[in-house]
Amino acid sequence: MPEATTPTATPHLYLVDGSSYIFRAYHRLPPLTNRHGVPAGAVYGYTTMLWKLAGDLSRADGPTHMAVILDASESTHRNVMYDQYKAHRPPPPEDLVPQFPLIRTATRAFSIPCIEEDGLEADDIIACYALAAKAKGWKVTIVSSDKDLMQLIDEDAGIDMLDTMNDRRIGREQVMEKFGVPPEKVGDVLALMGDSVDNVPGVPGIGPKTASQLIQQFGDLETVLASTDQITKPKLKQSLIDHADAARLSRELVRLVCDSPLPEPLEDLALKGIPPEPLRDFLTDQGFKTLLARLESGGSVPTPRSSSGGGFNDVMASLDRKPTVEPAAPDRQEVDRSKYETVIDEAALDRWIANARATGYLALDTETDCIDCQVAKLAGISLAVAPNRACYIPTGHSGADLYSDAPSQLPQDVVLAKLKPLLEDPAILKIGHNFKYDWVMFSRLGIEVAPVDDTMVISFDLDAGRSFGHGLEELAKLHFEHECIPFKQLCGSGAKQITFDKVPLPQATEYAAEDADICLRLWLRMKPRLAQENVARVYERVDKPLVAVIGRMERRGIRVDREYLARLSAEFSKDIAALEEKIYEAACGPFTIGSPQQLGDVLYGRLGLKGGRKGKSGHYSTDVNELERLAAEGVECATLVLDWRQLTKLRSTYTDALQAVINPETGRVHTSFSLTGAQTGRLSSNDPNLQNIPIRTEAGRKIRDAFVADPGHKLLSADYSQIELRLAAHMADVPQLKDAFRNGDDIHSLTAEELFGASDRESRNKAKTVNFAILYGISSWGLAGRLGVPKDEGKAIIDRYFERFPGIRDYIHGTLSFVRQHGYTRTLFGRKTHFEPNIRSPNPSIRGGAERAAINAPIQGTSADLIKRAMARMDGALADAGLSDVKMLLQVHDELVFEVPDGREEAAAEVIKGVMAEAAGPAMQLDVPLDVEVGWGANWGAAH
DNA sequence: ACTCGGTCCTA
DNA sequence: GTAGGACCGAGTC
Known part of the structure; x- marks a missing residue:
């Protein structure tokens, strides 16, 4: 029985330095994305490393115990010692940031314990475990290539290092080779040389060579500092005298803390095998097909060394090992629906309101009997103030049928009266997912909720264009691997569907409180990314203010x-x-x-x-x-x-x-505008779509006449004239086009002159087509098709266009090289649209499509930003002009439609024109004017 | 009852 | 060639 031999073998602990590994993997591996479009190159590298380590489980000298160690927090005792510690470290690259949480997921998938502790750096935790294991006579392998950790190597006691990047074991000899000193002196060398990445000061003028030489000569740092009289080089001598304190501080900064209590006992790190199940899900979910195939083939499934022949049963036998150790960081707690509360008395409601006031923010979600917030009736409200601390307040639930009684619940007016001061309190942030829906509901109930954050809009501003949507359930799965209760499970579907107010309170509470809970967790997870990934401005200044503005427009109808x-x-x-x-x-x-x-x-x-x-x-x-x-x-x-x-x-x-x-x-x-419907940042409109009402044909135009003003009012339409061409002229910096727009010349005639030397009607029409082709991401094939000419001629026209307007060619090349390098484009106001992975597709048609979209996105997106900025300011500007009875009703990409009391048309037109024309300022000064055309009439057709 | 492709409306 | 949404018929469950 091979098992009989196991207990006599020396335990061998592998400590994996996860934090340092992913940085190195990130820089060494190509920028891959997983099947969700999230960057995953580093995760992939990390996964293959764990795979390799797991393979060692079956080796005679392989690990019996294993843990991955991560950095939990930014601030540690080293910051207390030295406030500049790691201060100049640049923020991690933005396509690495989304990979951090996936590292934990990957570790969990392998069922390997994952350890992190507030206030301790990964290096310190590793030191603590290494020394604790050494004290018990265990062998230890530190999986890292961090030079700081080389201080711990002690081959006589069985502590060595493994650099998986180049598959190299590091022992005393390798340390001597690198530093010229044994491991126990490495700290002194590091103190002298300093570390620019961690901002350990060291001594100026001393690098690795000199540091090593000095420690070899004098033995340790204190002796070096005490023996400056023996140093002959005058510069070096003076520097050591001047910076002795910095050297001593550095010595402390690089000293590993090894006296903290272990977050998990050593015995709990025992690892007998890798159960295939969570691993298979993870590999499938990430789309790591090679590893998945290896797992399925069974041959290289990591097996425990104690097993007789390896294989499936042995792997399954390890299922009963202690679950993965997960730190209790706030948004990493498992969702526990049993912690949710149903609030049916006033004392409990008061307690939750007090909780929210103490926290300063709350997530909330409304449940209704219908998806149309314009007609829906309130069923209840859920609140969350911290992960797993969420409740549901039913106010409109009835019995399941005519014969059963409504459950006991607080009356709606009582609940709303108590919540109103909280929801309108400017000091309390209200967080919702697709909050516009809830905003309209509350508005109908007489509550103007403010201030708000919307996690759906945050997700959109971070990740527009990536291969996942921004719905709550999808994001819960993506960010937390959490499956929300499906709505269908509660209410059924199709003919047998019931409304939410008929769902019994226990189930309703689990569903509704979970939504608020997840929303809060998403906010905790995503809000910091806005600043890290440089999209905070577009969120704060453009999209967030639109939530209430559009809510108002939808309510007006x-x-x-x-x-x-x-x-x-x-x-x-x-x-x-x-x-x-x-x-x-x-x-x-x-x-x-x-x-x-x-x-x-x-x-x-x-x-x-x-x-x-x-x-x-x-x-x-x-x-x-x-x-x-x-x-x-x-x-x-x-x-x-x-x-x-x-x-x-x-x-x-x-x-x-x-x-x-x-x-x-x-x-x-009442249409519904979606803030997240178009990847370029445009709004979209549905139920019904009022952004595609006909205008081009005679018969179609009649439909516009059906949209009418209230009696005593006119409809006023204001639209940007040729905004996208103007933005192209500005962004591509084309002098002729900019001049033409400044002078009010006919832009298509000018293009016709430049291209064909004539501006007759046919030439002008051709030029107009070419101008649009530029905005849509030109291809000679596409242009030729549009013009009805051979492909050669299409290409010749494009060449001439680039020759006449070299700025356009530079814009296109610049945009494409940026998007290839970074994976996204940006508008003038910073809005991102992501194009991974299609921009790198080996399929020319997919890649070409992504390239055309990438050329168009900054232009279309900037235009969207501009009209959104105008909309955000519009109500205030109208009110300032004494025109608060002028109501903004619709947005159709470059057009705004208002309802204006008779006699106020001229005044309203002036204000609206001004706000729209000045929408870029003060943040941006455009080289072209933004012309706005205004008209009004009894109906929409007549307003044009 | 649901999804998909084809078609057509808008900027 | 860009960005959307709605309707229909037809095929699937």
Whole structure:
């Protein structure tokens, strides 16, 4: 029995210096990302290292005990000694920051204990464990290459080091080779030479060579300092005399603290094997396919050395080992839903309010009976003040059906009256996830919540463009590997779905309090990153203020003329019916016109037309280009279908749909704007989308007329003229374009002159297309297609454009080289959009797409920043001008729509124009003016 | 009841 | 060539 031999073997403790490892792995490995798009190069390096170490478990001299040691906090006893300690260390690279938490995840996945302790650096913890193990006669291997730790090497006592980066064992001999002194003298050498990274001062003028030589000659630091009279070099002598105190301080700074109590007893670090289960999940989740394949193949699953033949059962046998030691840092505590409280009496509510006041901030979340916050009724409110300290306050729960009683709960007005002073207190920060929803709910209940932080917006400002969304559940999984209770589990789905107010309080509490708890944890985790990753300004100054501004716009809604829409619907229906008859006649029989599949078969099959293109689905393409081609060839059926499509589109998407979304209480349509909907920083609009109301065609334009002002008011529309081209001229620094905008010249005519030496209508149209192509990330192929010319000619035009406007070429090259290097682009106001991993894809079409998007993102994003800045200031500027009854209703990317009392149009126009035109200042001075065109009328169509 | 591709509306 | 959302038919569960 091999087991019989195990107890007699000397225990061997491996202490892994995780903190120093990831810095080195980061700099040595390429900037990989995991399948979530989060940088994971260092994590991957770390994982392979653990894998290798785990493999040593089966070796005769391999580890029996193992722990990973991490740095817990910034401040240690060394800062007390010397306030400059590590003071000049630059912040970690921003694509390393998101990897820190993953290091713990990886360690946990291997079921290896992970130790960190406030106030102690990893080096000190390692020293404590090394000496404790030595005292028991154990062998110790320190897995690190940190020179400070070389002080601990003591081969006679069985302490050595292992540098996994180059797979090298470090013993006394290697230390002698490096420092010229034995391990016990390394501290003296380090004290003399200092360390610029940790800001250990050392003695000026003394580097590794001199330090080593002096210690070899005199034996230790104190003797060196006492023997300056024997030193012949005058500079060196003086420096040692002048900086003796600095040398003594340095000696203390590099001394390892080894007398702290062990955070975990040595015995608890026993490691018999690596259970495959959490490891498999981790490797899958990160997309580390090579390691996963090795795990699945079973051959190289790390196995314990005590096992007879290794293999699966032995691995599983180690499942009963003590769980991974996890530090109790605030956001790392496991979510424990049993700690949540249901608040149903006033004393408890008062206690929670006092908790929040004492903390200074709270996370909160509202539960309602409906996802539309404009009509929803409140079911309850959850609060969280610290991880696992969360509660749910039901106020609107009813029984599960008509025959059961409502549960005991506080009345809504009591709860709101008690919460209102807290929620409106400017000294208490309220944190929500997608807080706009809650803001509108509270606003409807007469509470103006402020100040607020929104973790969804924070996540967006940090990680826009990465491969994960910004929903609470998704972020909980990503940042904490925590699975939230699915809403479906509580309320079901589809026809059998119940509303939240019918959920029994125990389950409702677990779900609702968890949301607030997770929101608070996300805030603790992400808020510091805003400053570290240099996006605090765009969050604080642009996006955060928009939460309440947009909440107000959504609450106001816009008035829609229902009868007018109904008449339009009827009109369209009549025309559609007539077209259908004609189409069936032309097609020799009825079919589903709305089915592209059937339409393709009719055109190219039954009617036998030629030249059809098939897409990847194997069906004929029947898009507008194909139908227009056929129509131009005189195919009547194609013309009819085009008309049919336009009218059915208008009817289904607009005239019918808009009538259905008029809020019965307000008689208005309340869209929902998403702050995180567009990766470039634009807003998006849904339920209904009011950012795609038709304008280009005659029939479509009629729909704009359905958006009307309240009686006694006008709708006023203000839009930026050619804002993206202006920004391109500024950002790419193109003198001709900037001059043209300053002089108010026609920009497309100027481009036509430059490109073609003429500015007739055809040349101008071509130039206009080229200008847009630039904004969208040009390709000769795409431009040629748009212009209907051969690819060569497209390329020639682009070349001429770059020749005439070299700034544009430099902008494109500069943007691409930046995004390739950093993985993201930035707007003028600092907004980031990430493009990893696609910007590095080996697939040219994916990479090309990312490149075009990256060229466009700074321009589109800056435009979004500008109008957002204008919106954030608008209500205040109107109020200052005595125009607080002018209401901002809609934003359509470069346009703002207002409702203005009759007679105030001119005054409002002046203020609005001013705010929009000055939106860049004072932070930014643009080289081009921002022109704003304003119009007003009884309806939106007339306001243009 | 859900997802996907095709289509088409906007800036 | 950029950025979105909505509707429909058709295929899947």
